[in-house]
Amino acid sequence: MDAPGLKALAVKNNYPPGDLAIWIFILAELLVFAAFFAAYAFTRAHHVELFNTYQRTLDTNAAMINTLALITSSYFVMRAVAAIREDRVKLCVRWTVAAILMGVLFIAIKSGEYAHHYANGVNLRTNTFYMFYLSLTFFHYMHVLMGMIILGAVAIKANNGSYSAREHTGVETGASYWHMVDIVWLVLFPLVYIMR
Amino acid sequence: MKYKSQAVAKPYFIAAIGLFFGQILFGVVLGLQYVVGDFLFPEIPFNVARMVHTNLLIVWLLFGFMGSAYYLVPEESETELHSPGLALLMFWVFLVAGALTVLGYLLVPYATLAEMTGNGLLPTMGREFLEQPTITKLGIVVVALAFLFNIGMTILKGRKTVVSLVLLIGLVGLAVFFLFSFYNPDNLVKDKYYWWWVVHLWVEGVWELILGSILAFVLIKTTGVDREVIEKWLYVIIAMSLITGIIGTGHHYYWIGAPEYWQWWGSIFSAMEPIPFFMMTVFAFNMVNRRRRNHPNQAAVLWALGTAVMAFLGAGVWGFMHTLAPINYYTHGTQITAAHGHMAFYGAYVMIVITMISYAMPMLRGRNAANSGKSQVVEMWSFWLMTVSMVFITLFLTAAGVLQTYIQRYTDDPQPFMVVQDKIEIFYWMREIAGVVFLIGLILYAMSFFVGGAEPEEA
Numbered sequence: 122m123d124a125p126g127l128k129a130l131a132v133k134n135n136y137p138p139g140d141l142a143i144w145i146f147i148l149a150e151l152l153v154f155a156a157f158f159a160a161y162a163f164t165r166a167h168h169v170e171l172f173n174t175y176q177r178t179l180d181t182n183a184a185m186i187n188t189l190a191l192i193t194s195s196y197f198v199m200r201a202v203a204a205i206r207e208d209r210v211k212l213c214v215r216w217t218v219a220a221i222l223m224g225v226l227f228i229a230i231k232s233g234e235y236a237h238h239y240a241n242g243v244n245l246r247t248n249t250f251y252m253f254y255l256s257l258t259f260f261h262y263m264h265v266l267m268g269m270i271i272l273g274a275v276a277i278k279a280n281n282g283s284y285s286a287r288e289h290t291g292v293e294t295g296a297s298y299w300h301m302v303d304i305v306w307l308v309l310f311p312l313v314y315i316m317r
Numbered sequence: 318m319k320y321k322s323q324a325v326a327k328p329y330f331i332a333a334i335g336l337f338f339g340q341i342l343f344g345v346v347l348g349l350q351y352v353v354g355d356f357l358f359p360e361i362p363f364n365v366a367r368m369v370h371t372n373l374l375i376v377w378l379l380f381g382f383m384g385s386a387y388y389l390v391p392e393e394s395e396t397e398l399h400s401p402g403l404a405l406l407m408f409w410v411f412l413v414a415g416a417l418t419v420l421g422y423l424l425v426p427y428a429t430l431a432e433m434t435g436n437g438l439l440p441t442m443g444r445e446f447l448e449q450p451t452i453t454k455l456g457i458v459v460v461a462l463a464f465l466f467n468i469g470m471t472i473l474k475g476r477k478t479v480v481s482l483v484l485l486i487g488l489v490g491l492a493v494f495f496l497f498s499f500y501n502p503d504n505l506v507k508d509k510y511y512w513w514w515v516v517h518l519w520v521e522g523v524w525e526l527i528l529g530s531i532l533a534f535v536l537i538k539t540t541g542v543d544r545e546v547i548e549k550w551l552y553v554i555i556a557m558s559l560i561t562g563i564i565g566t567g568h569h570y571y572w573i574g575a576p577e578y579w580q581w582w583g584s585i586f587s588a589m590e591p592i593p594f595f596m597m598t599v600f601a602f603n604m605v606n607r608r609r610r611n612h613p614n615q616a617a618v619l620w621a622l623g624t625a626v627m628a629f630l631g632a633g634v635w636g637f638m639h640t641l642a643p644i645n646y647y648t649h650g651t652q653i654t655a656a657h658g659h660m661a662f663y664g665a666y667v668m669i670v671i672t673m674i675s676y677a678m679p680m681l682r683g684r685n686a687a688n689s690g691k692s693q694v695v696e697m698w699s700f701w702l703m704t705v706s707m708v709f710i711t712l713f714l715t716a717a718g719v720l721q722t723y724i725q726r727y728t729d730d731p732q733p734f735m736v737v738q739d740k741i742e743i744f745y746w747m748r749e750i751a752g753v754v755f756l757i758g759l760i761l762y763a764m765s766f767f768v769g770g771a772e773p774e775e776a
Binding site: 140145146149153156157246252253256 | 586
C-alpha cells in the first residue's frame, strides 16, 4: 500500500507524540483500567462457575464488530496524522471525521447491548459478574464518548486551519488519546467476553 | 495591587485569621478533653468544643476562599470588581451570622438552640459538620449567591482566563452541593448517602478546583512561567481530581447500607485520588524550578510549595492508607480517620488560603510586592512550626489509630472502646503537646504581620 503520509510518519521523530500532559493523563487512565482488570481477574478466580455462566449471556458478535470498528477508527486516526504531516488539511479533517463515525458505530452497538440487558432486568446488583461487566464496559463507553469529543475538537480546529505540517500537536494529542481508548478495549474484549 | 476593588479581600483575610485562632484554641481545649474528660465541663462540653472546632474551620476557610476570589478575579479579569459594596455588606452579614451561631453553640444547649431557631419548621440540624441552625444555613446560601453573582459578573465583563473559570466552577459547585444540607431524609442510609454529597464532594471534589486555581494564580505571579504552561497542568489536574473524587465518594458507602458495588467503585477510584495531588506537587516544584524571576515574596513561594507537598501527604497518602474496602472494614471511624482529616485539611485547604494571604496581604497593606525580610523570616518560622507540629499531630493520631484498630477490632480478644481509649492515652498527650506548638506557630504567624522594615529587592 502506498499511502502518501506514511513516509513522513516514519521520518519525523518526536517522542512522545502530542502534548506531554495528555501522556500523564493517559498513564493515569491506564492505571485505573489496570486496577479494574486486576480486580476482575482476582474476583473471577474465586467465582469461576458464576463468571463462565454469565459470560455466555453476552453478545460476542456485537463485541467483535465493535472491536473491528475501534481498530478501523485507530487506522483512520493514524491516516489523519499522516495527512496533516503533509499539510493536507482537508484530508486530515476527512480521516478524523471517519474515525468519529466509527466511534458512533461503537456507541450505537454498545447502547443496543445495554438496552438488551436493561430489558432483561440486569443491573449492577444482579450479580458480581454483571457488576464488573457493566462497570468496566460503561467506564470504557464514557471514554469512547470523551475521545469522540476530543476528535471532534481536533476536526473543527483542523477545518479552521489551525494545524499544519509544522504545528499539529493537537492532532497528535487527540490521536494518542484515541489509541488509548482502542487499546483498553483490546484488553477488555477478550477478558470479559471471550476468556473462560 | 492592580485594582482598587481588590481591597475588599483584606477584611475577609483578617476575619479568616481571627477565626483560625478560635479554631485552634478550641482544638487545644478539645485535645485536652481527650485525656482530661471533664476539663471545662459543664461550661464547654466535649461535643460543643468539637462542633466549634470543626465549624470554625469551615467558616474561616470559606472566608479565605471568598477573600482569595475577591483578590484573584479582578486581577485575572483585568477589571474592577462588579460591586465592592455588596462584597463588604456580605462580609458583615457572614461574620455576624457566624459569630451568632458560635455564641449559640456556646451559650445555650444544642436542643434549645434548635428550638429557638425554628429547626422544627425545616429540620436540618444535628448532623456532623452541618450542625448550623437552619437560618444560618439559609444565610450561607444568601451570602454564597451574592458572592457568586459578584464574582460571576466581574468575570463576564472582563478577560476570561482558565484560572478564573476553574475557580468559578469550583465556587459554583461549592454552593450547589451545600444545598444537600437541606435534604434531611428520615431514612438513615439516605441521610448519610446525601450528607456525603456536601462533605465529600466539597473537600474531594469542588474544593480541589478552588485549590488548583489559587495555586496556579500564585505560581503564575511568583514564578513568571508562561500562563499557557500552567493552565495546561491545571486542566489535567482538575480532570483527574474530578474523575477520581466524584466516583471516589464510594469509599464512604462501604458500610452504610448502600449497594455492594460501591466497595469496588469506591476502592478503585479513590485509590487513584493521590494521583492529582502528586501531579500538583510535581507541577509546583517544576514551575518554581523553571521560574523566570525571583519574586521578593519568598514566604508566599514557601507556602505554595508546602501546600503541594502537604496536600499530597495528608489528602493523598493518608487518605489512601484506609481507603480500600478490606482495610477500611477495620479502620473505619478510628483515630486514623482523625489523622487523615487533620493533615488533609491543613495541607490542602489551610495552607492554600495562607498561601494566598501571604501573597496578597503585603499588597493589600500598601507594599509593593512583599513584606520585609525580617517579617518573612518570622513568617517562615511560623510555617515550619505549624507544618512540623501538624506532621507530629498526624503521626501520633496514626499511632493511636493503628493501636485502636488492633486492640478494639482485630485481635482475637477485642476490648471495649473506652478500655482502648485508656490504653492509647499516651498518644493523646503527645498530640496535645504538638497542638500547643501549632498554636505557638500560629501566634508567630500573626506576629509576622507586625514586623516592619524595608521591602527586599527582586533578585
